Amino acid sequence: MPGKFFGGVHPAQNKSDSAKKEIRTPRSPEIVVIPMSMHVGAQCRPLVGKGDYVALGQIIGDSDAPVSAPIHASVSGTVVAVEARPHPSGSRVLSVVIANDFKDTPAGDPDVRTDVSDLSPESIADIIRSAGIVGLGGAAFPTHAKIRSGLGKVDTVIINGAECEPYITSGYRGMLENGDELLGGARIFRKIYGLESVTIAIEDNKADAIRHLKRLLPSSDNSIRIISLKTRYPQGAEKQLIQTVTGRQVPPGGLPADVGCAVFNTDTAAAVYRAVYNGVPLTQKVVTVAGSAVASPVNLRVRIGTPFSELFSACGGFKETPRKIVMGGPMTGLAQHDLSAPVIKGTNCILALSDHECGRAVSERACIRCGRCIEACPMRLMPMLMYAYEQKGDLDELEKLNVTDCIECGCCGYICPGRLHLVQSFKTGKKKLAEKRAKEAAR
Ligand code: SF4
Ligand code: SF4
Structure with missing residues (x-):
């Protein structure tokens, strides 16, 4: 039975505006700006130069470091610059800028598989690395590195469908619209670690996603357990989720593998499925575009490297001047000051918040020692x-x-x-x- 983690809060969810609409795919942008740093670990070095033609899915950046992941072209077209550009972190980061030819010319035939039973854990990790997959819930830790660090230690895999932060619904829509891929990815993680079953953990404010995934599972299939968790922030944080699901506590300074656990986001699981079975690298992201200042909040499937300004345009622009733009949720997100910054692998939400959503202004900030x-x-x-x-x-x-x-x-x-x-x-x-x-x- 799921337990409980210590502390936490219950912020207003503000998910309904985008949750009820299907994921939309807008026209791809004229220009994509693809930073060579989009993940935890070593920055990639560009493998292309100005004037080169690149195909969709071609590797355009890579690194030899063990904690890194290759970066792929998200459109086909011509490289018009390799230079420092605005990044969601607030700094300028070396980026490959591609002028889209709108042909989506593929970088070769995908490596399609119908049976993965003969693949070893290491070879699956290699495929996942080649596809450039990182933690898509926002953490952006290279998935192949997380898998390798847990081999021989992990006895419990949790697929994280908590999506506990306000406003964000990209994972929820993914569970409803790409449930088979998510379950397929969960089975791949089960195979990697040689487990009898894996657990998909979802907060109870997404009851229809829980029902939907259970319906997709054959009744005889005991390899995937789907559990409902009480909604509470930050349920989706790795250590808190592990405590809730298993009762185990990751020690201070420790990692989930230290207590035999590995946690992967639902979107990451679906991306792993697409990479392993369909040979598809990570070039797109589903992003929640929301906040009171947005004309029509929705989830968009966009190319990595799409400028934030294009996401707001695709949602009808602003209905009022936003007081604050944030990449990510309101609790952990990064304030944005330049809308030419692009969607990166870890982007799951972009918010345009009005005055009333940013809280009251106070003239003097002081601790009253309330505890x-x-x-x-x-x-x-x-x-x-x-x-x-x-x-x-x-x-x-x-x-x-x-x-x-x-x-x-x-x-x-x-x-x-x-x-x-x-x-x-x-x-x-x-x-x-x-x-x-x-x-x-x-x-
Ligand atoms: S931000 Fe840090 S100190 Fe504050 S509640 Fe979260 S873990 Fe604790
Ligand atoms: S006023 Fe002081 S004690 Fe109270 S919550 Fe803020 S920092 Fe903590």
Whole structure:
């Protein structure tokens, strides 16, 4: 039976506007801007230059590093630039810019398979690497590297259908519209780890997705277990999901494989199915476009590298001037200041938020020592004290409080009556600590 994780909050879901509409595929863009850094790990080096013709699905960037994933052209056309361009992270990142010829000329015949029973776990991981698949729930950790790091350790695979963050419905629509691919991907993970069954975990605010997937499963098929979880944020965070589903706790600084678990997003599972059976690399993403300032919220299937401005245009533009644009959900997303930044592999949502969605403005931000942040923190940290030490620049105390275990879920900031910028403070603190450690190591 599913259990419960510590802490958490219940923010307004705001999912209904985009949830009820089918995924739409707009016309592909004139230009795609494909950054060479779209995943956790080493940046890719470009394999093409200005003036080259590239085919759809051709590898245009790669790296020899073990934690990385190749990058493919999402349209066919001509490379018009290889240069630093705006990136959703806020910095400028080396990117391959392709002028679309709208022919979608393929990069060769796909490697189609009807039977994967003879494939070894390593060879499946190789296929997944070749397809450029990374965690599509937003984490963007290369999937082949996660698979390899868990071989021989993992006895439990959880397919993560929690999608707990407000507004985001791309995974939900994927479960309804690509359920067979998702189940096929789940079976591939089961095969990789040699398990009797895998678990698909979905929050109970997506009851129709649970029913739909159960209907797709033959009654005699015990290889996939579908479970319903109580809706609570951040249920979909790896460590919290593991605790809920298995009762196991990933130790501080540890990884899911340390407690025998591997967690893969539902969209990642579907992408793995397409790569292994259909030979299709990752060139498209389903992105929720939502927020009160958007004329017509919807989920769009778009080419990786599509500028954010095109996504808003495809939804009828803005019905009012947004106060804030965010890539990702409102709890963990990144504020965007340049709409020429493109959809990357980890983009699952882009929000245009109005004044009322951004919360009240406060003139003075102060801690009133209410302790609510401590109750809400799913990692059992002390946000109130971490904030105080980060503000003082006391990195030793910050480290003692395990700031590096902060998953940046935003629960503390959401609940804080003092409206403190807690998560921003912890991100800064972690960065300073990493710099300090790097300096000490270099001595
Ligand atoms: S919730 Fe905010 S005001 Fe309350 S103790 Fe935590 S930091 Fe202070
Ligand atoms: S952002 Fe970090 S400190 Fe705040 S609740 Fe989440 S894990 Fe805890």
